[in-house]
Amino acid sequence: MKARLVVAALGAVATCSFAAAPLAWAQEFPSRPIRLIVPYGTGGVTDITARLVAPFMSEALGQQVVVENRGGGASIPGTEAVVKADPDGYTLLLTSTALAANPILFKKMPFDAGKDLAPVSLLSTVPTVLVVNPALPVGSAKDLVAMAKAKPGALNYGSAGYGSDNHLNAAMFNAAAGIEAQHVPYKGGGAVMTDLVGGQISYVFAVLPTALPFVSSGRLKALGVSGPERSGALPDVPTVAEAAGLPGFAVQGWVGIFAPRDTPRPVIDKLNAAASQALKNPELIGKLKAMGEDPKGGAPEALGGYFKEETERWSQLAAKVKFDVAQ
Numbered sequence: 001m002k003a004r005l006v007v008a009a010l011g012a013v014a015t016c017s018f019a020a021a022p023l024a025w026a027q028e029f030p031s032r033p034i035r036l037i038v039p040y041g042t043g044g045v046t047d048i049t050a051r052l053v054a055p056f057m058s059e060a061l062g063q064q065v066v067v068e069n070r071g072g073g074a075s076i077p078g079t080e081a082v083v084k085a086d087p088d089g090y091t092l093l094l095t096s097t098a099l100a101a102n103p104i105l106f107k108k109m110p111f112d113a114g115k116d117l118a119p120v121s122l123l124s125t126v127p128t129v130l131v132v133n134p135a136l137p138v139g140s141a142k143d144l145v146a147m148a149k150a151k152p153g154a155l156n157y158g159s160a161g162y163g164s165d166n167h168l169n170a171a172m173f174n175a176a177a178g179i180e181a182q183h184v185p186y187k188g189g190g191a192v193m194t195d196l197v198g199g200q201i202s203y204v205f206a207v208l209p210t211a212l213p214f215v216s217s218g219r220l221k222a223l224g225v226s227g228p229e230r231s232g233a234l235p236d237v238p239t240v241a242e243a244a245g246l247p248g249f250a251v252q253g254w255v256g257i258f259a260p261r262d263t264p265r266p267v268i269d270k271l272n273a274a275a276s277q278a279l280k281n282p283e284l285i286g287k288l289k290a291m292g293e294d295p296k297g298g299a300p301e302a303l304g305g306y307f308k309e310e311t312e313r314w315s316q317l318a319a320k321v322k323f324d325v326a327q
Contacts, residue, residue, distance in 0.1 A: 027266070029088075029089055029266075029267050029270055030061055030062070030063040030089065030090065030270075031063070032063060032090065033063055033064040033065070033066050033090075034061070034063060034064070034065045034066065034089065034090050034091075034092060035066055035068050035090065035091045035092065036050055036054055036065050036066065036067050036068065036092050036093075036094050036257075037068050037069075037070055037078055037081060037082050037091065037092065037093050037094070038050045038067060038068065038069050038070070038071075038078065038094050038095070039070055039071065039075035039076070039077070039078025039079050039093070039095055039098075040069065040071045040075060040078070040160055040161070040164075040187075040188045040189065041069055041071030041072075041160075041187050041188025041189070041190055041191060042069055042071075042188060042190050043188060043189050043190020043191070043193065043210060044160050044164075044188050044189025044190060044207065044210055045096065045126055045165070045189060045207035045208075045209050045210055045253065045255060045293075046094055046095060046096050046255060047067070047069060047188070047189070047190075048209045048210070048291070049094065049123060049124060049209070049255045049288070049293065050067045050094045051067055052284060052287055052288065053094075053123060053275070053278055053279075053284065054066070054067050056277070056278030056281055056283075056284050057271075057274045057275060057277075057278050059278075060273070060274035060277040060278060061270070061271075061274045067094075069188075071187045071188045072161075072187045073161075074098060074102060074105070074106070074161045074162035074163050074164075074185070075095060075096075075098045075099070075102070075161065075163065075164075076102065076106070076109070076110065078093075079093060079095060079099065079111070079113070079117075080110050080111055082117070082258065082259075082260055083110075083111045083116045083117060083260060083261075084260075085260050086260070087118075087259065087260040087261060087262040087263040087264075088263065088267070089259060089263055089264075089267035089268075089270070089271060091259075091260065092120065092257055092258065092259055092271070093117065093257065093258045093259070094123075094255065094256070094257050095255070095256065095258065096164070096165060096253050096254060096255050096256075097163070097164070097165050097168060097253045097254060097310065098161070098162075098163030098164055098165075099113050099117075099258075099307070100113070100307055100310035100311040100313075100314055101163045101168055101310075101314040102162070102163040103311070103314075103315070104314050104315060104317075104318040104323060105162050105163050105323055106162070106163075113258075113307075113311075114307070114308065114311065115261065116260070116261050117258040117259065117260065117261060118258060118259045118260065118261055118262075118263050118268060118300070119256065119257075119258055119300045119301070119303035119304040119307060120256070120257040120258055120259050120268055120271050120272055120275065120300055120303065121256060121257050121271070121272050121275035121276065121279075121297060121298070121300065121303055122254065122255075122256045122296045122297065122298055122302055122303040122306055123255045123256055123257065123275065123279065123295070123296060123297075124254065124255050124288055124293040124294055124295050124296055125252050125253065125254045125255075125293070125294045125296060126165075126207055126208055126209065126252060126253050126254070126255065126291075126292060126293045126294065127207075127208060127225050127226045127227030127231060127251075127252040127253070127292065128165050128166065128169045128205040128206055128207050128208065128211075128225075128226045128251070128252070128253065129205070129206055129207075129208055129211045129215070129222050129223075129224065129225050129226065129231075129234065129237065129292075130144075130173070130203060130204075130205055130222070130223045130224045130225075130226065130240055130243075131196065131203065131204055131205075131206050131211050131214065131215065131220040131221065131222050131223065132144065132196075132202065132203045132220065132221050132223060133196055133197065133199050133202075133220065133221070134218070134219075134220070134221045135199055136202060136203075136221075138223070140223060140243055140244075141223040141224045141240055141243035141244035142243065142244055142245060144203060144223060144244075145177045145179055145244055148174075148177070148179035148180065148181055149178070149179055152179070152180045153180045153181065153182060155179075155181045155182070155202040155203065156181055156182040156183070156184050156201050156202050157170045157174075157181050157182070157183060157184065157201065157202060157203050157204060157205070158184045158185075158186060158192040158195060158196055158201040158203075158204045159183065159184070159185050159186065159192060159204070159205075160185075160186055160187075160188050160189040160191075160192055161185045161186060161187060161188070162185055164185075164189075165205070165207055165253035166189070166192065166204055166205050166206060166207070167183065167185065168251070168314070168323070169205040169226050169251045169253075170183070170203075170204070170205045171183075171321060171322075171323050172249075172251055172317070172321055173205065173226075173240065173244075173246075173249070175320075175321040175322065176246050176249050177244060177246060181202065181203075184201055189206070189207065189210045190210070192204055192206075193206060193210055193211070193214060193220075196214075196220065197214060197219050197220060203223075205226060206220075207253060207292075208225075208231060208233055208234070208291055208292025208293070209291035209292060209293060212233060212234070212291055212292065215234065222234060222237045223237075223240075223243055224237065224238055224239055224240035224241075224242070224243035224244060225237055225238070225239050225240065226239070226240050226249075226250065226251050226252060227239065227250055227251075227252045228241075228250035228252075231292045232289065232292075233289070233290060233291060233292035234292070254296075254306070254310070255293075256303050256306075256307070257271070257275060257303075258303075259271065268300055269300075272299065272300050275297065276297050276298075279295050279296070279297040280297070
């Protein structure tokens, strides 16, 4: 009987030790640098936002948050790298609208974002701006629509890849305006803007942080902002709804941080607290707003709910709007 009691006692001690280990480990987190993977190339809204937010999160966490770009493949390879990473909080994903929209654009996905990723924090929402090369003979969004209708399929529009804000917003604009144009996907926001400036493509619904330097320098002409109201960053540019005569047209993107599924909740909470602290910093708020982003924040559940709503919204839109689907 005594032997049984000793064995039982040892088992209880072992169980308590293993149960306590994750909690103790989470309390020590982070003890080394954290990778923040951006599934796009440099120059796009996700990359710009990541590089603005990372230093403030580093300060809050006491460890460096290193931005790592993994562009290409409509953000899928970079996202998959996070899905397959150890759920220890040291590999995170900073992504955007494509995460919710890709299931309607690709017949097969290597992961289920709703199940395979854990939400950490919604960072910001951001509208796009319809921009063209100044050499294109249009003075307004209505002129662009008229040109497209006069020559169906002759114009093309660029994007940072399938599922990017550029792609989705342009597809919705084309459907709302009743025009046809060819989609030219790139591997990132920087590359598409380079070709728009060079005159290789006709128009882009560029996210504001990417578009602003080009518009301010006169290298591109802004015809309309895609959000429900004018942007403080471009107060003289009308909304697309106003400029193109499309009442009710309003779309915008978002940026958020996710972790691999099964990341311990104490670790998620620490990461969320760091993001929340960063988003309360006046310096960061000013930088984000100057580029047209609207800082958000909130609990992980807020991003989880927002992501679910976005996924459902794009699924419903796919039944009404013809999105070009990749194989």
